[in-house]
Structures are given as C-alpha cells and as structure tokens.
Amino acid sequence: MKTKIAVNAASGKMGQQVISQATSHSQVELTAAFCRSDHRLLGRQVGFNNIEYTSDIEQGLNQSDVVIDFSLPEGTMELVKQTAKTKTPLIIGTTGFSDEQISELKDAAKNFPVLLAPNTSIGVNSTLALLSLAAKMLGKQADIEIIEAHHKHKIDAPSGTAIRMGQAIAEAMGENFNDLKTTDSRFEKRTRKKGEIGMSVIRAGEIIGEHKVLFALDNEIISIEHKAQNRHCFAEGAVEAAVWLAQQPAGFYTMQDFLANR
Ligand SMILES: NC(=O)c1ccc[n+]([C@@H]2O[C@H](COP(=O)([O-])OP(=O)(O)OC[C@H]3O[C@@H](n4cnc5c(N)ncnc54)[C@H](OP(=O)(O)O)[C@@H]3O)[C@@H](O)[C@H]2O)c1
Numbered sequence: 495m496k497t498k499i500a501v502n503a504a505s506g507k508m509g510q511q512v513i514s515q516a517t518s519h520s521q522v523e524l525t526a527a528f529c530r531s532d533h534r535l536l537g538r539q540v541g542f543n544n545i546e547y548t549s550d551i552e553q554g555l556n557q558s559d560v561v562i563d564f565s566l567p568e569g570t571m572e573l574v575k576q577t578a579k580t581k582t583p584l585i586i587g588t589t590g591f592s593d594e595q596i597s598e599l600k601d602a603a604k605n606f607p608v609l610l611a612p613n614t615s616i617g618v619n620s621t622l623a624l625l626s627l628a629a630k631m632l633g634k635q636a637d638i639e640i641i642e643a644h645h646k647h648k649i650d651a652p653s654g655t656a657i658r659m660g661q662a663i664a665e666a667m668g669e670n671f672n673d674l675k676t677t678d679s680r681f682e683k684r685t686r687k688k689g690e691i692g693m694s695v696i697r698a699g700e701i702i703g704e705h706k707v708l709f710a711l712d713n714e715i716i717s718i719e720h721k722a723q724n725r726h727c728f729a730e731g732a733v734e735a736a737v738w739l740a741q742q743p744a745g746f747y748t749m750q751d752f753l754a755n756r
Pocket of ligand 1: 508529530533566568569570611613615
C-alpha cells in the first residue's frame with residue numbers, strides 16, 4: 495500500500511521539491527499540500543495531481559499517513575498543534591529552533607512519531623559518521639573549524655546541519671558541544687583556545703548548502719566536506735524517512751534512527 499503524504503509550507507523552495515519527489519515515488523501518494531490562507535497558490539491545482547493547495551490542515555492530515563514540514567520554526571510549532579490532535583507522524587526539516595521549542599517538540603513526540611532532521615540528505619548523515627570517527631582519532635589534538643555556506647535568503651545561523659556536525663564531534667570526544675563552540679573568536683582580539691570548535695558562516699548568492707570541517711594539526715590538515723548540488727537530496731531523504739516514520743510508534747526520532755533501522 496502507498497504511503498499517503500501531506501506537505502506543509504508547500505509554497506516554499508523545499509515544499510516544492512518534496513511535492514516533486516513525492517509525486518514521482520512509486521510507494522507514495524501525495525494527499526495534501528498546505529499553504530497559508532492568503533497565499534496566491536490557495537485553491538490552485540498541485541502540478542498534474544488531483545489535489546489543490548489548501549489551508550485546511552486538519553482535513554489534509556486526516557487524509558494522510560504522515561506530514562513533511564520545511565517551513566520556519568513558528569510554522570512548525572503551529573503545525574504541531576494540529577498533528578497533536580490527529581496524531582499524524584511528522585518529519586521536521588525546518589531549522590532554527592530554540593532549546594525551548596525543541597523541548598516542546600520532544601514533549602509532543604510522546605503521543606505521536608516526530609523525526610527532527612536539520613539535514614535530511616543521506617550524504618550529510620553519512621558525513622556525521624565520518625566526523626565522529628575523525629573526532630575520536632584527532633579531536634583532542636586538532637583545531638576544529640566548521641565552515642558552512644548557504645544562500646543569502648537563509649535566516650538562521652550557524653545552520654542546523656553545522657550545529658548537528660558540532661554535536662556529533664563533541665559527543666565523539668565525550669564533551670558537550672555548547673561548552674566548546676565559538677562563533678566570534680575573530681572579533682575578540684585573541685588567539686585560538688585549545689579545544690574550541692569554531693563556527694564560520696557564509697551567506698551569499700544562491701549557494702544550496704556546503705559544509706566543510708577542518709581538523710587542523712600543526713603539520714597537516716584533514717578536511718571532511720559535503721556539498722549539496724541541488725535541493726533534491728534533501729527532498730529524497732525526507733520522503734524516504736516519511737515512508738519509514740509512518741510505520742513507527744510514538745517517539746522522538748532522528749535521521750540516524752531511520753538510517754540504522756530502515
Ligand atoms: N533539513 C534539511 O535538509 C533542510 C534543507 C533545506 C532547507 N531546510 C530548512 O527548511 C526551511 C525552509 O527552507 P526553504 O528553503 O524551503 O525556505 P522558503 O523557500 O523561504 O520557504 C519557507 C516556507 O515556509 C512557509 N512559512 C514561513 N513561515 C510560516 C508560518 N509561520 N506558518 C506557515 N508557513 C510558514 C512559507 O510560506 P509563504 O510562502 O506563505 O511565505 C514557505 O512556504 C528552513 O528552515 C531551512 O533552513 C532544511
């Protein structure tokens with residue numbers, strides 16, 4: 495049987511990619527595409543599909559097995575109020591949540607499945623495993639710098655992916671990322687502190703998403719890098735994870751749970 499997928503923030507760049515991926519996937523049926531009630535797409539047909547863009551989220555969720563969200567934190571928190579009623583499994587690709595919002599999402603996940611993924615690409619999630627290995631081998635000696643670049647429209651910084659990479663590195667070293675990260679050392683007129691994880695951010699043009707991690711030793715540098723060539727890689731991972739999440743019990747999941755158990 496096909497997995498019935500609803501797409502939140504369907505008007506967005508990622509929303510459109512997810513629609514395209516869902517409609518070309520043999521095991522998936524696109525059952526709802528949500529946009530805001532004042533959006534010009536409202537009531538228009540979604541591509542060549544037999545559905546229209548709608549702002550009736552509750553009805554759309556009732557027709558769907560799972561919903562995929564790439565919006566802004568406020569949009570996600572609104573959606574969660576609805577999925578809490580319908581108990582619809584929820585894939586969250588949105589980034590930029592506060593710690594309080596993440597606690598709320600974890601609370602909500604006690605009653606229905608929620609998968610939070612600051613990056614849904616299979617490639618980035620494989621890169622996390624490589625970073626853990628490098629951190630275990632080199633983390634204590636190396637200066638570690640995470641450099642990320644995105645398009646000029648992106649609001650949150652550093653990216654959710656860069657933060658997740660930092661967390662994976664810190665966890666592998668038995669440390670807490672919040673104790674090691676620094677974003678402003680260049681502006682503090684000081685030399686680099688031993689053990690800190692530097693975060694460098696570029697916002698320019700239409701860069702889709704690039705992450706590079708340097709493990710710099712005194713005489714050599716190891717660099718691990720991921721470059722998204724287009725947004726398709728994020729949509730592909732999100733739809734595959736949605737097919738999986740639709741079958742899971744209530745709980746809070748990550749892409750690692752999906753990749754390890756699919
Ligand atoms: N996890 C990943 O792998 C991954 C990959 C790429 C991007 N992202 C993240 O995904 C999010 C969206 O990225 P994007 O490039 O698609 O951005 P975008 O093109 O600006 O689209 C944002 C979408 O969110 C909607 N939205 C904004 N605020 C909302 C609210 N309060 N309620 C309901 N809908 C709201 C917008 O609706 P309107 O059209 O009505 O404004 C639009 O549909 C960002 O957080 C980005 O960092 C994650």
